Amino acid sequence: MNKSDFWNNVYKSKDIDAVSWYADRLDTSLELIEKNCVQKENTIIDIGSGRSSLAYDLYNLGYNNLTLLDISEEAISQTLNRLGKLPVSIKTIIGNISKITTQENLYGLWHDRAVFHFLTEESQRNKYVQNLKRSLKKNGIAIIATFGPDGPDKCSGLNTMKYDKTTLHAELGDDFQILGSKIDYHQTPFNTSQQFIYCWFKFKIK
Numbered sequence: 645m646n647k648s649d650f651w652n653n654v655y656k657s658k659d660i661d662a663v664s665w666y667a668d669r670l671d672t673s674l675e676l677i678e679k680n681c682v683q684k685e686n687t688i689i690d691i692g693s694g695r696s697s698l699a700y701d702l703y704n705l706g707y708n709n710l711t712l713l714d715i716s717e718e719a720i721s722q723t724l725n726r727l728g729k730l731p732v733s734i735k736t737i738i739g740n741i742s743k744i745t746t747q748e749n750l751y752g753l754w755h756d757r758a759v760f761h762f763l764t765e766e767s768q769r770n771k772y773v774q775n776l777k778r779s780l781k782k783n784g785i786a787i788i789a790t791f792g793p794d795g796p797d798k799c800s801g802l803n804t805m806k807y808d809k810t811t812l813h814a815e816l817g818d819d820f821q822i823l824g825s826k827i828d829y830h831q832t833p834f835n836t837s838q839q840f841i842y843c844w845f846k847f848k849i850k
């Protein structure tokens with residue numbers, strides 16, 4: 645099964661709160677976006693947006709320039725249906741962030757919760773970082789949340805990587821300045837806890 649079929653199948657077969665990464669609200673993501681992206685008209689892209697409520701919550705906080713990217717057309721379609729009648733135009737991209745080429749110099753903020761850690765091959769991570777560098781504006785912010793050092797080895801049956809702030813920074817390279825990091829414990833709907841690490845970076849060059 646290819647990757648998009650795999651993820652489409654997850655979203656077609658499981659209820660919204662029947663996946664381990666489900667949260668009512670991505671509180672840490674929202675807190676960090678508000679802290680690092682004061683201008684509400686800033687362009688924000690959510691990589692691997694899934695079915696999270698982030699777009700809805702950001703819209704309610706006044707952010708009005710959002711793009712959702714996911715490999716799963718089903719996830720994007722379910723999210724757009726849920727957002728339904730919001731008077732905001734949300735742009736969407738269906739694609740594999742390790743394969744597509746994203747648009748140049750477009751985003752002020754790049755958010756990723758729980759995608760980068762699925763990239764187990766170096767070539768996938770290199771392509772992700774190429775896209776990140778291409779698309780972020782100078783001084784743009786990248787907020788990336790992956791499994792932390794004591795996080796799980798797998799998610800949805802797929803192998804995952806684990807990072808700390810040093811190893812995640814090393815993946816992005818010296819063009820990024822690390823602004824902060826935070827260990828975050830996610831309570832899954834199955835009453836288990838998963839360790840994440842959030843790191844946020846500034847893109848120094850262009």
Ligand SMILES: C[S@@+](CC[C@H](N)C(=O)[O-])C[C@H]1O[C@@H](n2cnc3c(N)ncnc32)[C@H](O)[C@@H]1O
Nearest residue numbers: 651665692693694696714715716740741757758
């Ligand atoms: C664990 S879920 C997290 C969803 C969402 N960020 C959240 O926090 O609720 C991972 C998401 O990334 C998407 N995904 C996985 N690999 C991807 C890739 N290579 N490119 C784009 N999206 C990907 C999946 O379809 C899924 O929606």
